[in-house]
Amino acid sequence: MCQVDEDYHDQLERAAVPSVSKKCVKCKEATAAVVIRAGDTYCRGCFEEYFIHKFRAMLGKNRIIFPAEKVLLAVSGGPSSCSMLSQVQEGLSQNAHKKLRFLPGIVYIDEGGAVGQTVEERQRAVAELQDVFKATGFPFHIVPLEQVLDLPSSVLVTGPSASERPASAYKAAVDHFIQSDSSSCLTPPEQKATSIPDVQESHTKLLQQLIGSAKTLTAREDLLNTLRQHLLVHTARAEGYSKLMLGHNCTRLAVKLLTNVSLGRGAQLAQDTGFSDSRxxxxxxxxxxxxxxxxxxxxxxxxxxxxxxxxxSLETKTTEKASIQRLTEGFVTRLQADFPSTVSTIYRTSEKLQTACKSSSAADLCDRCLLCMCALDSAVESASAFNMTLISEELSRTKSQGATYAELQSQKPGLSEPESTAPNGECCSSGGGEDCGRAESGGSCCSSAKETETPNLKSLLCYSCKLTVKDMSSVDRLPLYILSEAQRRQRRSQMREEISEFLLDDGDDGD
Structure with a gap:
């Protein structure tokens, strides 16, 4: 038993805590002003130099952005994206040691309609961001999320990518840029007076109904992230930008990696967390x-x-268990507080991941997910666990109708619902005109296909996007560009099946 009058308490030693009174680890002269990690203490000047150098080194090491190339900065107003904007602004200043050589622009996606903000709150936030954007001198674009309802179907089509350049091409481009009049090339265009775009109340209600159709917060956040990315890509294409710069930091990518594994996006980890994404x-x-x-x-x-x-955002003021994304964030944050190497360990793991899929230039469009545009991971063998899960879901859903396993097998591929026939044996042309010809051959009338305009998205989505769509109350609330592209892909797939006898396989020589 411990006694109150024992003297051992004088012998206890206090654990050593890093103090900001230590000298800077770099210059070893000035007093440290910030402690990044245990033992990594920097003074104010060295910390600024370290921060700037890391940004330049990341761009210089990868050599993806070529001189005089137009780059669109996606700024959400958060600390990470605003810090990225500050680094680009500093890198293009006259007193920069190694100046950046690209032409930047800014885009902000106003998501206030999806979150439920009032018009006054949205205008106040946009006005604050406008002041920040105008101070940079870069051209900026303020796009409300409601515009995603009017996007063209081309946003879901992979654009023609530039041919891969050798490593020597970057150095040659830099040398040519330096020898030429680089000052005139990097002169930013005049900043246009941009007004806050007007948003119709009907569009805002449609967007809220779309986001609200997802039953769980996990599906809402995943759907919102997909729509935001579609709108960013469309804006970059419309304004003539070839690169889209995102402000995802190391902590956020570590959370995203574990979240994607939980959501079934393991096949897309390399694209979702890597430095570059060419999907x-x-x-x-x-x-x-x-x-x-x-x-x-x-x-x-x-x-x-x-x-x-x-x-x-959607997860503001929510509990930790409200969504998978929120739960993973809380788990990583608490673990990082006790074990400071948690985030860096997860991040270094993501650096080693590589995709085994085809490149974006070679992959077929039908082999890509309709929403996230990643390679489909659901094309598996019939004896796989994934296929057994689909059969189990179909059996559970049709148990009340007395469907058997043999009937489900006969509905393959895709485990889709059987095609319905025209009512009372009537043809689509019964009201007048010629017969379509399909009823005589024993098939169903073409009017049955016209009655059900909503496409079956099962075969067009990856596993994770299937879970998101499955969580929606109605697929009809999806934007028109998604539904029309789904119908186009299904018609193309059906046509390919009809002429499959006349197509050559990849292994045929053609003689």
């Missing part, structure tokens, strides 16, 4: 902030007065 072909997504932790970004923004605007 759209002509538009390459770039993540230059992936080496920064959220702690480093918060310190830098506070010390050097980088402005940011807080804008609520």
């Amino acid at each position: 759209y072909g002509d538009i390459i997504l770039v993540r230059p902030m992936r080496d920064y932790s959220a702690k480093e970004i918060a310190y830098y923004n506070h010390m050097f007065n980088v402005p940011s605007v807080f804008i609520p």
Whole structure:
């Protein structure tokens, strides 16, 4: 038993805690002002130099952005994307040591309609961001999320990607850029007076109905992320940008990696967390902030007065168990507090991941998911666990109708519903005109296909997107460009099956 009057308490030693009074680990002269990790203490000047150098090194190491190329910066108003904007602005300044050589532009997606903000709150947030954007001198575009309802179907088509250039091409392009009049090439276009776009109330209601059709917060966040990415890619194509720069930091990518594994997106981890993502072909997504932790970004923004605007999202003020994304974030954050190497370990694991899929230029469009545009991971053998899961779901759903396993097998491929015939044996042309000809051959009338305009999306989605769509109350609430592209792909697939006898296999020589 412990006694109150024992003397052992004088012998206890306090654990050593890193103090900011230590000297800077780089210059070893100035007093440290910030502690990034245990033992990594920097003074104000060295920390700024370290932060800037990491951003330049990330772009220089990958050599994806060529000189005089147009790059669109996706700024959400958060600390990470605003810090990315500050780094680009500093890299293009006159006193920069190694100046950046691309032409930047800014895009902001206003998601206030999906979150439920009032018109006044949305206008106040947009006005604050406008002041930040105008201070940079870059051209900027403010796009409400409601515009996703009017997108063309071409946004779901992989654009023609530029041919892969050898490593020597980047150095040659830089040398040519330096020898030419580089100052005139990097002159940003005049900033146009952009007004806050007007949004119709009917469009806002349709968007809220679309997001609200998802029953769980997990599906809502995943659907919102997909729609946002479609709108960003469309804006980049419409404005003539070839690169889209995102502000995802190391902490967010670590959370996203574990979240994607939980959501069944393991096959897309390399594209969702890597430095570059070329799933759209002509538009390459770039993540230059992936080496920064959220702690480093918060310190830098506070010390050097980088402005940011807080804008609520779907998960604002929600509990930790409200969604898989929120639960994973809380798990990683708590683990990082006790074990400081957690985020870096997960992040280094993501660096080693590579996709085994075809490149965006060679992959067939029908082999890509309709929503996330990644390679389909549902084309598996009939004896796989995934296929058995689909059969089990179909058996559970049709148990009340007395369907058997043999009947489900006869409905393959795709486990889709059997085609319905025209009512009372009538043909589509019974009201007048010629017969369609399908009723005489024993098939169903073509009017049965016209009655059900909603396409079956099962065969067009990856496993994770299937779960998201399955969680929606009605597929009809999806934007028109998604439904029309689904119908086009299904018609193309049906036509391919009809002429499959006359097509040559990949292994045939053609003689």
